[in-house]
Amino acid sequence: MINLLNILKLQSKKHIYGQQKGEVLTKNQRLRQFIGLFFATMITMLAIKVFDRTIEIIFFYFVISSFVCFFLYAIIKMKKSQLKSKINEERYRVTLTYISEVLFDNVLEADITKDMLFGKKTLALTDLLGIPRNSSYSATIDAISRKRIRKDFSEEYRRVLSIENIMKKFENGEKTMEYECIERLDGVNYVWIRINICIFRSEITNTVRIISYVKNIQKQKKEMEKLMEEANIDRLTGLYNKASTREMIEKFLRQNTNATYAVMMLDIDNFKKINDNFGHVFGDEVIAKMAKRLKSLFKTTDIVGRIGGDEFLVFMPYVPDITIVQARATEILRSFESFIIDDVENYNVSFSIGIFMGHGGNNFNELYHYADLALYQAKKNGKNQFYFYEL
Incomplete structure (x- = not known):
């Protein structure tokens, strides 16, 4: 502002004394110049004051608007937080109500x-x-x-x-x-x-x-698989128990209505004498070792189970002809011609085998009955042999 006044004073001097050396203005000219200088100074001061006021107003509105924006931001953030809290509360309530184990991964x-x-x-x-x-x-x-x-x-x-x-x-x-x-x-x-x-x-x-x-x-x-396996397995022999043997055979018959198969029912000959002469503990050992060898003579796709004290049942699926079954039965009999227990004594143990061959259309009870009849005939014929049941 001081610089502006100095400029105006210099300008007034120029007008009072003229642009040329020695030139003198009249009183009216001086008065007009003075009045012009006065109004110019007042207008300048007013403009500066208005400008300062405008700056103050702008600054004031800036502060107010900043405060309003911050306030609105705080409200929006609080609303979002409340919504998130409601969602989390709803999620927790739902999971706690309907799921026994509340998990927070995956x-x-x-x-x-x-x-x-x-x-x-x-x-x-x-x-x-x-x-x-x-x-x-x-x-x-x-x-x-x-x-x-x-x-x-x-x-x-x-x-x-x-x-x-x-x-x-x-x-x-x-x-x-x-x-x-x-x-x-x-x-x-x-x-x-x-x-x-x-x-x-x-x-x-x-x-x-x-x-x-x-x-x-x-x-x-x-x-669970271990428990189910234990429930399906005979503890003494490691073979399938009677219930699981029946279940697997019935499942095969349901799913393969036209397949050929063979059923063998095996019974240890003279097993009662073994129990009477050497005791039940020794008898259990005989059963366990005979079962182990019996299982080794069949494929993994065959079903080998223990269905009674000294009785076993073997189911051979997809057997094309009788010669395969005859060969397998003969192999069983020969395998037990010399059977050693405790690696010391050579006991004369053997199997009698009843066999039935089927081609769909039968249920488990029928297969069991036919194989049992064949087993009875094998024992009647002298034991240590196999016999086929024919319809």
Whole structure:
């Protein structure tokens, strides 16, 4: 402002004394110049004051708008936090209600109505599997079935987790689903997994949603298989017990209505004398060792079971003709001509064998009955031999 006044003073001097040396202005000219200088100074000061006021107003509005923006941001963030809290609360309530084991890994959350994924853990899972984040729920399930699920389970996996199946379950009032399949860890290793799915209508979005949790159940499956095997196996001999032998034969007959097969019923000759002379402990040892040798004479596809104290049943599937069965029965008899127990004594033990050959159309009771009749005839004929039952 001082510089501006100095400039105006210099200009006034020029007007008062003139541009040429020695030139003098009249009183009226001086008065006009003075008045002009006065108004110029006042206008300049007013402009500066207005400018300062404008700066103050702009600064004031800037502060106010910043405060308003910060306040609105805080409100929006709080609303989002409240919504997230409600979603988490809803998720926890649903899982706690319908799933006994609440897991927080391998989570997949989806809005079935909108066919879309949501949730940070879901995005982490899709990133892990190499699936684009913007994929729909249907596309994600299809990708998982191709990339992670073993081939023989993939089609069923897609069907069970399809939108149509989930909506059908929900409409029928079902709140949970459970599905077990085998997942591929890499090119060689696979594990059993259990997928627990909660189905619910969200109170927030009013849409049908799911929360699914995947659990590795490989250990439980192995333990279950071991228990089932123990339940199906005769402890003394390691062969199938009577119940499992019957079950496997019946399954074969149901699935192969036109197949040929042979049934052998074997009984240890004079076993009562062994028990009477040497005791039941020794008798059990004889049964166990004879069973071991008997099993070694058959293929892994044959069913070899212990059906009674000293009785065994062998089922040979897909036998083309009788000569194969005759050769196998002869091999059994020869194998026990010299049978050593305890690696010391040479006991005279042998089998009597009843055989029935069938070609579909029979049930287990019929096979058992025909083989038993043939066994009776083999014992009647002198033991240590085989006999075929003919219809």
